[in-house]
Amino acid sequence: MNRPPPPLLVASDLSKLFGGVVALDTLNLEVRANDILGLIGPNGSGKTTFFNVVTGIYPATSGRVTFDGAEITGFSTQAVYRSGISRTFQRSRLSLPLSVFDNIMVGNHKRLNQGLWFNLVRRGAFREEFEANFEEARTLIRVFDAPLAERMFEAVAGFPMIDRRRIEICRALISHPKLLLLDEPSAGMTHDETSALMDDILEVKARFKDLTIVIVEHEMGVIERITNRCVVLNFGQKICEGTYQEVSRDRQVQEAYLGIE
Amino acid sequence: MNDPRPRGGGLIACIVATIAVTAYVIALLVVESQIGILILLAGGVAAVLAAARFGVLARVGEGLARRENTLHLLAVVGVVVATAFFHEDHFILLMMATVILYVLATLGLNVQFGFTGVLNFAGASFFGVGCYTAAVLSMHTAVPHILVLLIGGLMAALIGSILLLPVLRTRGHYAAVVTIAFALLFKTFLEVNDVLGGPQGLRVAGMNLFGWEFNDNIQIGENLELSFYVNYIVLGLILLGLAFAFVRRLERSWIGLNLDAIRLDDTAAACFGLNIARWKITAFTIGNFLTGVAGGLYAMMLGFIAPTNFTFGDSLILVSIVLLGGIGNVWGLVVATTIVIILPEKLQAIQEYRFLLYGAMVILMLLFRPEGLLPRPLRRYFPGWQPR
Numbered sequence: 271m272n273r274p275p276p277p278l279l280v281a282s283d284l285s286k287l288f289g290g291v292v293a294l295d296t297l298n299l300e301v302r303a304n305d306i307l308g309l310i311g312p313n314g315s316g317k318t319t320f321f322n323v324v325t326g327i328y329p330a331t332s333g334r335v336t337f338d339g340a341e342i343t344g345f346s347t348q349a350v351y352r353s354g355i356s357r358t359f360q361r362s363r364l365s366l367p368l369s370v371f372d373n374i375m376v377g378n379h380k381r382l383n384q385g386l387w388f389n390l391v392r393r394g395a396f397r398e399e400f401e402a403n404f405e406e407a408r409t410l411i412r413v414f415d416a417p418l419a420e421r422m423f424e425a426v427a428g429f430p431m432i433d434r435r436r437i438e439i440c441r442a443l444i445s446h447p448k449l450l451l452l453d454e455p456s457a458g459m460t461h462d463e464t465s466a467l468m469d470d471i472l473e474v475k476a477r478f479k480d481l482t483i484v485i486v487e488h489e490m491g492v493i494e495r496i497t498n499r500c501v502v503l504n505f506g507q508k509i510c511e512g513t514y515q516e517v518s519r520d521r522q523v524q525e526a527y528l529g530i531e
Numbered sequence: 532m533n534d535p536r537p538r539g540g541g542l543i544a545c546i547v548a549t550i551a552v553t554a555y556v557i558a559l560l561v562v563e564s565q566i567g568i569l570i571l572l573a574g575g576v577a578a579v580l581a582a583a584r585f586g587v588l589a590r591v592g593e594g595l596a597r598r599e600n601t602l603h604l605l606a607v608v609g610v611v612v613a614t615a616f617f618h619e620d621h622f623i624l625l626m627m628a629t630v631i632l633y634v635l636a637t638l639g640l641n642v643q644f645g646f647t648g649v650l651n652f653a654g655a656s657f658f659g660v661g662c663y664t665a666a667v668l669s670m671h672t673a674v675p676h677i678l679v680l681l682i683g684g685l686m687a688a689l690i691g692s693i694l695l696l697p698v699l700r701t702r703g704h705y706a707a708v709v710t711i712a713f714a715l716l717f718k719t720f721l722e723v724n725d726v727l728g729g730p731q732g733l734r735v736a737g738m739n740l741f742g743w744e745f746n747d748n749i750q751i752g753e754n755l756e757l758s759f760y761v762n763y764i765v766l767g768l769i770l771l772g773l774a775f776a777f778v779r780r781l782e783r784s785w786i787g788l789n790l791d792a793i794r795l796d797d798t799a800a801a802c803f804g805l806n807i808a809r810w811k812i813t814a815f816t817i818g819n820f821l822t823g824v825a826g827g828l829y830a831m832m833l834g835f836i837a838p839t840n841f842t843f844g845d846s847l848i849l850v851s852i853v854l855l856g857g858i859g860n861v862w863g864l865v866v867a868t869t870i871v872i873i874l875p876e877k878l879q880a881i882q883e884y885r886f887l888l889y890g891a892m893v894i895l896m897l898l899f900r901p902e903g904l905l906p907r908p909l910r911r912y913f914p915g916w917q918p919r
Contacts, residue, residue, distance in 0.1 A: 325802055327798065327801075327802070346801075347798075347801040347802045347804075348801060348804045348805070348806060351802060351803055351804040352804055356802070356803070357802060359799065363796050363798070363799040364799075365791065365792060365795035365796060365799075366795075367791075367795065367909075368788075368791055368792075368795070368909070368910070369909050369910065372788055372791070372792075372909075372910055375785070375788055376788065376789075376792045376799075376800065376803050376805070377803050379789070379803050379804040379805055380804045382785045383785070384785060384786065384789070386786065386813075389780070389781075389784035389785055389786045390777070390780045390781060390784060390786075393780070396784060397912075397913060400912050400913070404918060408918070422918070423909060423911065424909075425909055441803070445803075
C-alpha cells in the first residue's frame, strides 16, 4: 500500500475575528496535493476570509497554516506568493488600463529580473527576457482562448468578463504556483460562459499535472463537475467534507443551505 | 502584424506638422498685441479641433509614434530653430529655457504621480532644494558646476527621504496632505533661516562648464551676438534629453510595470509579490532627483533665488502641468508646460489671475477629458516590436 502524500496546505485551529464577528472559527482544513477542492458554504461562511488569511491579506487571529511542509502563518502576501500560492479575486482585480500582457506579467513578478541596472541599461538582455516571457504568456493564454493570444497588447478594459477571468487566471498561473486559489470564478458570468471557463480550468489542470486548485463557488453544477473533493463551511467552521455526492446528501449541509429545522 | 507597412501619416506629414507647430509657437512668442495673441490662440484651438475632426491629428500622432527617433530629432530641430529665431531676445529665450527646465522638473513628478500614484504637492520644494544647493555650492565652494547640479538632485532625493516614512504609511489623499505640510514648512524654514539668506534669498553664480561662462553672451564673428540664455537652453535641452530617455526606459521595463501595478491596485500587486514600499521609494527618489537637478540649473540661470519662488502655489503649478498634459504621458508634459508657462506671460490681462486660470483649466480637464490633453498610450516595451 502506498502511503497517501502529505497534504499540501493545512489549516489547524485557524481563527479570524473582525471585532466581535467570528469569520473563521477554529477551522481545521486540509488540501491534498493534486486535488481540485471545492470550498462551499452559504454567504458569510468564511470562504473568502479563508483565502485572505492564507494569502496574508489578513493576519490570522489564532491558529496555524502550513504549506508544502513549512509554516506560513503570519507571512506577508509577498512571501506567500513566493512560496508558491497564487490566487484570483472574487471581484476581478485586473489593472484595466494596462494591456493583457502587462497584467499577466504582474503575476510573474518573482521570475522577472527586477534590477535597476538590468531594466534600464542592459536593454539587450532585457529584450531577451521580454521575448521569452511574451512567448510563455502567449502559450499559456492559448490554453484558454486562441484569439485572445493575438490581442496581447490591448487594454484589458476592452474585454468581456469571461476574457477578464481568463486573463486573471493566467496572471495567477504564469509563475507556476503549486496551489491556485480561485475565488468565485463564475461571478458575473452567464451559464454558457461559466461552462466554457470550467472547460478551461479542467484543461489547465490536465496540462499542469502538479497543480492543486481550491475553488470557491456558488454554482453547484460547477462544483459537481470539476471538483473531486468538497469542504463545506458554515459560520467559519467545517461542517462536512467528501465528494460532491457525499456532501450534498449530508443533513447538516442541507440545513445550512436550505434552513431545514 | 498583417500590414508590415506603417500606416498613419507619412514622414512628410510629420515634418509638415512639426514646421506648423514650430511656426505657430514662434508666432505666438513674437506677437505683442493682446488682440493678436487672442486671435492666434483661437486659431490654434480651432486648427487642433479641425485636425482632430478630420483625423489628421490621429494620423500624424500615429506616424510620429511609429518613428520615435524622427520625432525626437524634429522636436530638437524645432527648439533650435526657435532659439535661432529669437537669438538676441533675452526675455523670450528665458521663457523657453524655463519651459525646458519645468518639463525636466515635471518629468520627476510624472514618475511619482503619473506612474506610481504618489501625489507630491511639494514639487516646488524639491525644485527649491536643488536651487539652494546650487546657490550655496556655487558661491562658497569650488565644486565643478556640472557636479553641483548632480548634488542638487541628490540633495532633493535625500531631503525627500524625510517624507518617505509618512508617505509610505499613508495612502492617497493622506499622503498628499503630508507633502502639502512639507511644502508649507519648507518655505517657512527658508524664510526664517539666516544662513540661507532668509526672506531676501541668495545670489547664485552662473553656470561655468569647464571654463565656458554661461552668463556671457555668445559672440559669433563680427556682428552676430547670441543671448547668454542660449547657453542655458542648450544645456537644459541636453539634460532634458537624458532625463527623457531615462524615464522612457523606466516606463518600458518591468519597473515601469511595477509602478503602474501599484498605482492601479496595490493589494493585488502585493498578492503577486510586489514590495510596495521598495517601488514607492524608488519612484519618489528618482522623481525628486530629477526635480532637484532642474532646480539647480534654474537657479544658476536666474542668478538669484528667494523663498517666494518655492511656494505651495508653485507646487500646484507643477501638479497641474502633469494633470493637464495627460497623467503619465511624457509628451503631454511638454505641451502642458508650454501652455502653463507661456500663456500668462503673453496675455498680460490674465497674469494677475493665473492661478484662477490654472484652477479652471484643471477642473475643466478633469471634467471633460480626465485622461489629459495627450492621453498616455499603452506600454510598448520596444516600439515597433511585433510578435513572431
